[in-house]
Amino acid sequence: MKRAVTLTINGEAISSEIEPRTTLVDFLREDVMLTGTHVGCEHGVCGACSVLLDGTPIRSCLLFAIQAEGHEVTTVEGLVEEDGSLGLLQDSFWETHAMQCGYCTPGMLIAAYGLLAESADPTEAEIREAISGNLCRCTGYVQIVDAVRLxxxxxxxQ
Amino acid sequence: MTDTTPRIYVSTKRRPKEDGRFVSGAGRFVADIARPGMLHVALVTSPYPAAQIINVDTSVAAACPGVVTILAGPELANATAPLANAVDTPGVKIFPLAQSTVRYVGEWVVAVAAETRAMAEDAAELVEIDYDPMPFVVDPTEALGPSSPPVHSDHGNNILYDRVFTWGPVTDDFTISPHQLSFHVRWGRSATVPIETFGVIAEWGAGNQILDVWASIQMPSYPEQIASSLKIPLNRVRVHYDVDVGGSYGVKRGIKHTILVGYLARKLSRPIRLIEDRLENMTGGDMHGPDRRFDVSVAFDAQGVIRSLKLRALEDVGAQTGRAPFQLGKPVSAIVGAYRINSVEYHATAVSTNKTGQTAVRGFGMSPTNVALEMAVDKVARYLSLSRLTVRRRNFIRAYEFPYRIPSGSEYDSGNYHTVLAKARDLSNLDKLLARRDAARALGYVAGIGLATCLEPGGGNSAFEPLLNPKNETTTWPESCAIKVDRTGRVTATIATSSSGQGHQTLVATIIGEELEIDPDQIQVLHSDTLSALPGNTPVASRMAIMLGGAAAGAARKIRERVIQIGAHNLGCGLDDVIYCNGRVVRVGYGGQFITLDHIALIAHREFHNLPPGLSEPGLQAIHVEQVPQGGTLPKSDGRVQMYPCYSFAAHMVYAEIDRLTGKVSLEDYSIAHDCGTVINPDIVRGMVIGGAAHGIGAALYEEFVYNSAGQLLSGTFVDYVMPSAHEVPYIRVAEHCTPSPLTSHGQKGVGEGGYLGAPAAVMSAVNDALNPFGVECLELPLRASKLADLLAEAE
Structure with missing residues (x-):
């Protein structure tokens, strides 16, 4: 039995008919075809599926898509500038090589984006706290901390 | 020896080519690929560590909506050949789905293919399987005994490999040494656990009769094993390497997944996808790493000079073997680490138990062995009341002794261990750290400083294959690169591998850019597929800078030679009258008369009449298949073998404090000095070193696949299998030293594994330095907080 859902994704109003059990991450990836958001553990630990819900980083594997009814979702694809060029945070991640395989990167960007929206000059401890819910197996986090600082x-x- | 060669792009900070797609969410991982009409697989797995399968009832499940087929073990086994075994154990027959017995909790028994993954999971829950539980074995020492139930009954017992190697006069050296120490070390069952699980899509082309495979793979001989198990010709298997792999560090080896979906794809004539969920990945993905127990003895003199080493390694490879026993082989390549130990006895045993199988993990068995070796050095220092630095300096191979052949047969190419250790000492500001430790202790804190060094062999010829299995005569492991310069002068290179974060596109573009003196950003580097690729062996064993770098340099140098030939001819002069500079062939002494690479490319492709007389092949392209430096020979009868050409080195210094009540270890300060020869891309190398160390910190302190006595896995989620977050990994500082390898295109060596080889030993060293004033020690990884708290409580 499907249910209607309407929400805003990266600034665009989206309406769809989905099974109520569909998680937000599956909805984003399979129905909206935004595959930048990744699935890691599906139990809310690794943070790979992080998206912004009304500006706050959340786990999209722990939310049903229908729970996002009426909310604004921002994914990594929505972090680019209006002209399509990389956002400043994305460019900083590239500048410091804050990744290797790139799988956790979208979630990391979302976590860091949430931090920088709140704090213009975060300390290293604040940066670590903000990204501590996102696991990275490649980098050891140092170049990610560098990227967020940069x-x-x-x-x-600006 | 230091590197003073002028470079344009090599060793220069440049943004990695790959990162742009990852930061924009445009990476293309296997789960991002959807084929038309694709079906999805879910698995029914064993709840028992050992049992007979009495009956499988799929009738209810088969009637579920969306279900297309349900597959059990016997049908698959009848249609396919068993998966490859590393060592010569014909009685061990592994198929993707269990046949009549299950051998570990999580083993796949039935596969359900349905229109969606959710439908497949719904139906999988309704498959009814009757089991008759059988005796099983969890403890590897018990598994050695004659009364233990054999995991593979056709093999007869659980010993898959057992050999004692003796290199040099071990007995004499022990006899004449005034001091000896013996101890046990335990490396717990952990793995690399990438954030992306394994995934694969297979599609059989009815028209072209080709099996197309897209996979999150990092495995040598993958297409060969697919063809062999599915009994189809190798030139009908096309593995697409243009799939981004979301981390691997060794473990992404889903051969059983691939055989399963490959079979279903042919049977159903529809694309089939299997993406593991996290539980499937943790229990049944064949992805556990080394689980090793060591007995170590060292013989040494009053100055702390170690003369001989006895190492007994018992490896618990679980119920599915694959390449796992080979992980006892790689340590032979650097069995004495950085030290001038004169003789070694190495007793290597691989035993099967009723646990999830073992697969390759970063360092391929080296990191556990390095822990055993480094703890021996620490113990010698403590026994003689010498500093751990002093003992290491006294035992290090001297810089003037390279190339240096170790007792087990491998020759180390180059190095300067004393200098790198001094750099680590200075970077860590050791005097201040010692003062900090002593001040902390005076205030009642449990504090310690850790030190470890490690050798990182790179670029090998897989000589552990013939070493552990004489029926396997592998003596080379080539890597290839093809370059074409198109009619407009644009350069495209193709490589024969997928990448899982190592930055191979950057590596190849940088090296070709260096050789052809053109901007690496303008060079296209493509991951090809196995039918169009030249020979390759995937990014394992810290080999790609050496081997793919060598292949790219070799092909680029052939292009350059041809460009100069065509250029000189068209400038109307001889080869000696021109130089190649910045993408131009310039005639020396003629007012800068030159011809560009673009123009030469056009001539090569279109103007045959302007080619030099000797050049009969149009176009501008080259291939190079790089042979392993120092490769090409089989092991000797006593097991001595040249296993790897290049040896990187690192020294780790770490300051740790342990919470007295909880046993929680905090790594407060961490420095690494390392030498991987010429660095190709500084940011990539720094990331590899730090990331490897972080991964080693996880193995040292947190990560373990824990089994209870009933054979059940207790840590199958990310809540129980704890991996370090940004809170646990400190801001690791890195210093570099460059001793170029004389064997590679630009002096480069490997770097992907060194961080992981050094960190566990360094952390164990720090924890035991902290415990030392309490008269206790812990030589068991992971160094769980609960264990340390208990030790401290008992000591007080």
Whole structure:
């Protein structure tokens, strides 16, 4: 039995008929075809599926898509500038090589984006706290911390 | 020896080519690929560590909506050949689905293929299987005994490999040494656990009769094993390498997954996809790593100079073997680490138990062995009341001794261990760290400093294959690169592998850019597929900078030679009258008269009349298949073998504090100095070193696949299998040293594994330095907080 859902994804109004048990991450990936958001553990630990819900980072594997009814969802694809170029945070991740395989990267970007929306000059401890719900098996986090610091510094200059 | 060669792009900070697609969400991982009409697989798995399968009833499940087929073991086994075994154990026959017995909790028994994954899971829950539980064995020491139930009854017992190697006068060296120490070390069952689980799609082409495979794979001989098990010609298997792999570090080896979907794809004539969920990945994915027990003895003199080493390694490979026993073989390549130990006895045993099988993990068995070796050095220092640095310096191979042949037969190419250790000491500011530790202790804190070094062999010829299985005569492991310069002068390279974060596109573009003196950003690097690719052996064993780098350099140098020939001819002069510079062939001394690469490419493709007389082949392209430096020979009868050409080195220094009540270890300060020869891309190398260390910190402190006495896995989720987050991994500082390898295109060595080889030993060293004032020690990884708290409580 399917149910209607209407929500905003990356600024665009989306309506769809889905099974109520469909998680938000499956909906994003399979119905909306936004495959930038990744599935890691499906039990809310690894953070690979992080998206912004009304500006706050959440786990899209722990939310049913119908629970997002009427909300605004932002995925990694929505972090680009209006002209399609990379956002400042994305560019900073590239500049410091804050990734290797790239699988956790979208979730990391979402977590860092949430932090920088709240804090213009976060300390290393605050950065680590913000990304501590996102597991990365490649980098050891150092170049991710560097990237968030760099992005914050660049944002302050803007 | 240091590297003073002028470079344009190599060793220069440049943004990795790959990162742009990852930060924009445009990576293409296997779960992002959807084929038209694709079916999805879910699995029914064994709840028992050992049992007979009495009956499988699929009638209710088969009637569920969306179900297309339900497959059990006997049908699959009849149609396919068993999966490959590393060692010569013909009685061990593994198929993707259990036949009449199950051998571990989580073993696949039935596969359901349906229109969606959700439908497949719904139906899988309704498959009824009757089991008759059988005796099983969980403890590897018990499994050695003659009364233990054999995991594979046709094999007769649980010993899959057992050999004692003796290199040099071990007995004499022990006799003449005034001091000896013996101890046990335990490496717990952990793995690399990538955030992306394994996934694969197979599609059989009715028209072209080709099996197309897209997979999250990092495995040598993958297409060969697919063809062999599915009994189809190798040139009908096409593995697509243009799939981003979401982390692997060794484990992404889903051969049984691939045989299962490959069979179903042919049977149903529809594309089939299997993406593991996390529980399938943790229990049944064949992805557990080494689980090893060591007995170590060292013989040494009053100065702490170690003369001889006895190492007994018992490896619990679980119920599915694959390449796992080979992980006892790789440590032979650097069995004495960085030290001038004169003789070694190495007793290697692989035993099967009723647990999830073992697969390759970063370092391929080296990291556990390095823990055993480094703890021996620490113990010698403590026994003689010498500093751990001093003992290491006294035992290090001297810089002037390279190339240096170790007792087990391998020759180390180059190195300067004393200098790298000094760099680690300085980076860590050791005097301040010692003062910090002593001040903390004075205040009642449990504090310690850890030190470990490690050798990282790179670029091997897989000589552990013939070493552990004489029927396997592998003596080379080539890697290839093809370059074409098109009619407009644009350069495209193709490589024969997928990548799982190592940055191979960056590596190849940088090296070709260096050789052809053109901007690497303008060079296209494509991951090909197995039918169009030249020979390759995937990014394992820290080999790609050496082997793929060598292949790219070799092909680029052939292009350059041809460009110079065509250029000189068209400038009307001889080869000695021109130089190649910045994408141009320039005639020396003629006012800068030159011809561009673009123009030469056009001549090569279109103007045969302008080619030099000797050049009969149009176009501008080259291939190079790189042979392993130092490769090509089989092991000697005593097991001595040249296993790897290049040896990187690292020294780790770490400061740790342990919470007295909870036993929680905090790594407060961490420094690494390392030497991987010439660095190709500094950011990639730094990331590899730090990331490897983080992974080693996980193995040292947190990660373990825990089994209870009933054979049940207790840590099958990310809540129970704890991996380090940004809270647990400190801001690791890195210093580099460069001793170029004399054997590679630009002096480069391997770097992907060193962090993981050093960190577990360094953390164990720090924890035991902290425990030392309490008169206790812990030589069991992971160093669980609960264990340390108990030890401290008992000591007080």
């Amino acid at each position: 992005a914050a510094a660049r944002m302050r200059q």
